[in-house]
Amino acid sequence: MIKNLLSVKIQINTAYLEEIISNCKNGLIVSHFNPDGDAVGSIVAFYYYLKGRDIDAKLVLPSGYPDFLSFLDPKEEKIKISFFQKKEVLSLIKSADTIFCLDFNKLSRTEDLEEEIRNSTAVKVLIDHHPVPEVEPFSMVISRTDVSSASELLFWTLMSMPDIAGNINNISIECAQALYVGMMTDTNNFSNSVFPSTFEMASELIGRGVDKNQLQEYVFNSYSYSRMKLMGHILKDNMYVLENQKAAYIILRDRDKKEYNFSPGDTEGFVNLPLSIKGIMVSALFTENINEETSFIRVSLRSKGDWNVNLFANGYFNGGGHTNASGGRLYDISIEKVPEYFEKAIKEYLKK
Numbered sequence: 001m002i003k004n005l006l007s008v009k010i011q012i013n014t015a016y017l018e019e020i021i022s023n024c025k026n027g028l029i030v031s032h033f034n035p036d037g038d039a040v041g042s043i044v045a046f047y048y049y050l051k052g053r054d055i056d057a058k059l060v061l062p063s064g065y066p067d068f069l070s071f072l073d074p075k076e077e078k079i080k081i082s083f084f085q086k087k088e089v090l091s092l093i094k095s096a097d098t099i100f101c102l103d104f105n106k107l108s109r110t111e112d113l114e115e116e117i118r119n120s121t122a123v124k125v126l127i128d129h130h131p132v133p134e135v136e137p138f139s140m141v142i143s144r145t146d147v148s149s150a151s152e153l154l155f156w157t158l159m160s161m162p163d164i165a166g167n168i169n170n171i172s173i174e175c176a177q178a179l180y181v182g183m184m185t186d187t188n189n190f191s192n193s194v195f196p197s198t199f200e201m202a203s204e205l206i207g208r209g210v211d212k213n214q215l216q217e218y219v220f221n222s223y224s225y226s227r228m229k230l231m232g233h234i235l236k237d238n239m240y241v242l243e244n245q246k247a248a249y250i251i252l253r254d255r256d257k258k259e260y261n262f263s264p265g266d267t268e269g270f271v272n273l274p275l276s277i278k279g280i281m282v283s284a285l286f287t288e289n290i291n292e293e294t295s296f297i298r299v300s301l302r303s304k305g306d307w308n309v310n311l312f313a314n315g316y317f318n319g320g321g322h323t324n325a326s327g328g329r330l331y332d333i334s335i336e337k338v339p340e341y342f343e344k345a346i347k348e349y350l351k352k
């Protein structure tokens with residue numbers, strides 16, 4: 001059984017998971033709409049784990065991932081994006097006997113895959129780190145909020161599996177690398193949501209041979225020149241500071257995206273920028289999203305300390321997430337009206 005108990009800081013009861021995995025013949029691994037590094041990292045890591053056990057699994061995402069994560073996408077089993085291959089993805093969901101859901105707490109986060117997954121008779125497993133997960137659709141829920149990321153929770157889950165038995169050398173390098181990227185992106189390179197167990201995980205993975213410098217190059221230093229120019233433009237002309245509320249926000253309009261050749265993932269990290277201003281405790285990024293298919297404003301929120309953006313997103317932005325990092329959407333409001341709406345919302349919220 002588990003040989004090196006000391007290296008398993010967070011123990012998960014994996015007996016049931018082992019039973020589910022050993023019965024799995026056609027697995028499907030899925031994460032949330034608008035996938036980030038943790039979403040892609042955790043599903044890819046889990047794919048390599050199953051592959052190591054000769055279990056066939058497909059990788060599925062509701063929408064495309066940012067370009068800088070493409071190095072993770074397995075060459076022999078590319079991630080299928082429902083936005084581009086909906087029919088194929090729906091038939092994969094139909095034929096799966098086991099569905100593994102990572103890095104989201106509600107099936108609605110899979111957007112137009114929700115119904116198909118909910119109606120599927122497959123055994124469903126949730127592995128996630130967001131508060132208050134939906135439990136009813138799942139046979140097994142592995143949920144903890146005292147970890148940095150879904151990738152970290154998956155790491156500790158795998159370490160507790162009988163075949164890994166707490167020995168990092170039983171985890172493949174491809175799996176280890178994907179777990180590291182998920183953790184590194186969700187913590188913004190060890191700056192938020194970091195626990196003692198997170199450093200323990202990093203230490204184990206680096207000991208396994210993960211090249212942290214190379215992964216940082218791929219993830220943090222792979223942006224385009226036009227993305228840097230866009231960042232300069234929005235910081236200079238579209239960032240507003242509310243000193244009395246210790247808040248700041250950025251507006252990103254469709255016309256600016258067009259002017260600077262915007263591609264998915266280019267806004268990665270923008271919402272954190274105002275938090276480096278002295279005294280600012282909460283930051284918001286409003287991204288206009290108007291095209292033939294959708295019409296809404298994407299809201300990203302970040303905060304420091306006890307400032308709870310999960311409650312704030314719940315109350316004013318049709319969303320939620322974590323205490324210091326949340327997201328949401330605004331409908332039926334033009335981007336020009338956002339400053340007024342935000343300033344009113346934050347004053348009202350702070351009064352409570």
Ligand SMILES: [Mn+2]
Nearest residue numbers: 038103150186
């Ligand atoms: Mn995450």
